[in-house]
Structures are given as C-alpha cells and as structure tokens.
Amino acid sequence: MLEALRVADLQLASIGFRLSVAGAPLCDRLEPGTGLQLHTLAQYAPPARDGIRAHFGLAGPVGVEGVVPGSPAVQAGVRADDTLMAINGTALAPAPAGEASTAQLAALHQQLAALPPTAPIDLTLSRAGRRIAVRVQPVAACFSRYELRIGNSFDARANGELVQITSKYLEAIDGDLLPAVVAHELSHNILRHRERLAAAGAEFGFASGFGRNVGLFRQTEIEADILAVHLLARARYSPHTAARFWREAGPRLMAGIVRSRSHPPLRDRIDLAVSEAARFTRPGAPPAPPPFLAKRNQPLDGDWRKLLPPSAR
C-alpha cells in the first residue's frame, strides 16, 4: 500500500516537474526545480506514524519519498528514503503534533520556493544513520506543488500554489493522458485564476452555475484549456494529449461535475484543444503564448466566447 502510493506520488511529481520546468518561460512566479518528492510524518494519521517511520527508515519528520528520474536531486545523489535534516544549514522544524495535516509539507514547499530559482541548495541528509551533505543545482520551474489525494471520484483543483488531483485519475485514466489534467491545473495557477475569481467576487460551489459566475468560471476553464496545450508542447508531450484526454475521459468526467453549467460544454473543449494543438503541427516557429497570459494580473472580464475558435463561437 505505501509502496503503491510512493509509485503514484512519483508519477504525479514527475509529470509536474516536467511541465513546471518546461513552462518556466511562461511563469512569472518561479521556484527552484529539484525533483525532490518529500513527505512528512505529520501528513499520516497519528496511529500510523510508528509504522511509517519504520517503513521509510525516517530519522526525522521529513523524508524523501522519491526523486524524479533525471532531475537535479538525482544528479546530486539524493535517494528515496533519505531523511532531510537541514536546508542551507538551517535545521528543519520539529514535527507538529496532532491530526494528519499537510501544513508542514506546504510550509516546506514555501521555504524552498522562496530560494532563488537557480542557486545551489545545500541539503543535509541522513541515510542509514550517517549524515550526508549534498549540493543540488536546481533548474527554474513554475511555482507549484503537486499532491495526490486518495479519492474515488474525479477531482482536480488548483489553488494558486497547489495542484491536487485524486488517485481516481491514476486508476481510471490512461497514463499517457494524465499530463493533460496536470497541465490544465498548472495553467490555472500560472494564470492566478483562483485569486482573480475571488477578486471578481465569483461565488464558488453550487452558485458557480448561475448569473455572472458562469462567464467568469468558463473564462478560466477555457484559458486553462488553451494554455495547457502550450505547456504540453513545451514539455515535449504531444500537443494532441489534451484533445485525446477530453475525447476519451471527458464524458466520464463531465458526468461527475455537479456545477457543470459553469464549465464549457465538452464539445467546445474538444474543438478548442484540437484547434490549439493544430497550431503546433504547422511548419515554422512554434506559436506565441496566448495573449491572455500577459493579462494575468488584470481582472477577469467573463467574456469566454472570444476565446473559442471561430467555428465554435
């Protein structure tokens, strides 16, 4: 069970790392990309913690659950099940007491993300009782943490600093199509959609399907669908991944979305993904980033129709 979770977490982390690094030129919030997939004792339920400590050989509250293949962490010699003791000479905070929480993990991400994106990071590790010092040479990456949530329904969200998808995606969707989901959610973060929706007074949940909320949410969904194709292409996934994803998984996904009125019709999403991907298959220089990227610091206007390809307007 823990090993299956490790494989799944690393699968998501690897896709996220690849998209975050390739997408860096499109991001104005950057962080050091290391390929470290950390986990904390505090994120597990208290009764499970002794077993977790033993299973992963943890010598402290924060461990390396895995390292993304080929990443700076691997090149520096970091291995799965190393315990992270210090970052740039500063010892990590002790584990918080209490119920399972990812707060410590989130704080750790904030701490690492605040470092210059390409400056070396000195890590002190504990491996089988020995202290090891490594220097990781990070690469610039879009600011975003990736988290797999155990869940039996399709749920993917982005809150500005976190991309979270449920394990249902990994179980039910062809692995080749997963980057489309992750790229869509990362696009929401790059475009600051969560905070811009809040600034526009958009109402989340049931109310999102009514009144002016519909336009605001559809605008963010369509923008994320378009930018996702650019991220996929830059990360050298097929730009057609998004269209395939919507065709193959869309009907199952849309059935589960209660607030479906706030989301664009599936047919529009497929048309959009097809037409955006087609721009990448033409000869010549790759297409410029979508114009709305330059407006990520401006208020949303809710005009989603102008974003559709002419055929779908």
Ligand SMILES: [Zn+2]
């Ligand atoms: Zn979305």
